[in-house]
Each structure stands twice: as C-alpha cells, then as structure tokens.
Amino acid sequence: MSVDRYTQKAHIKAAEGRRVIAEVNRLAADIGRCERTITSVAADLNSVNAKYQGTRNTRDEVEYLKVLLDCAKRKLAWEKQLASLQKRTPAVLEKMAALLNDPQNPPADQTRVEILQALQKVQNAMARLQGIEVQ
Numbered sequence: 001m002s003v004d005r006y007t008q009k010a011h012i013k014a015a016e017g018r019r020v021i022a023e024v025n026r027l028a029a030d031i032g033r034c035e036r037t038i039t040s041v042a043a044d045l046n047s048v049n050a051k052y053q054g055t056r057n058t059r060d061e062v063e064y065l066k067v068l069l070d071c072a073k074r075k076l077a078w079e080k081q082l083a084s085l086q087k088r089t090p091a092v093l094e095k096m097a098a099l100l101n102d103p104q105n106p107p108a109d110q111t112r113v114e115i116l117q118a119l120q121k122v123q124n125a126m127a128r129l130q131g132i133e134v135q
Helices: 003-051 058-100 109-130
Strands: none
Touching: 003 058, 003 109, 058 109
C-alpha cells in the first residue's frame, strides 16, 4: 500500500472514532434525559398524592385521576426511551470495541482518552438513573 492509502485509511479511522465518541456521548445524554423524565414523574406523583390526601369529592377524584393518567403516560414514554437505549447500546459498544481493537489502525491516544471520558459519562448517568426510586 502506498503512503497515501495509509494516510487515507488513518483519516477514515479517525472519522469513525469521532462518530463512535459522538454516539457514546449521545447515549450518555439520552440516559440523562431518562433520569430527568423519571425524576419529574416521581416528583409529580409525590406532589399529587400529598395534595389529594384524605377524603375527596368527585371533582377532586377526577382531577387526581387526570394527573395520574398524565404521569402514567410520561412513565410509558420513559419506558420506551429505555427500550430504545437498550436496543442501541450493544451496537454502539460493538463499534467502539472494534475501533479500539483494530490491529491495523489502532486509535490515537487522544481518541482512547475521549472514549474513556464518554464511557465514564455513561457510567455516571446510569448510576444516577439506577439510584432513582419510583413508586
């Protein structure tokens, strides 16, 4: 292979590395969005339960059920977000592993550092998400 081919292949692999890093960062951002969604739903549930404690008339009961339905819809959307993340994650991790383990064109040290940082973001977001308790 000529020098131009090696250079071209190195540029292609560098671009692939940037795409993988961007995908991992998107995963972290999406996990953070899931965390914010479920935290908001839990807070709304707690506030509505506190607001409508005790005896309720029919009007209050209807309002309470409307808010519960809204929370249930948001929780369903959250569950769909999680399902989407669970489907996307293995493919992204496979791409990342292939990039890191490529014997012909190993990634640069800077790329490795950026991948590590992106994975740490995902790990932190997952830890926060798992720490949330929902009724």
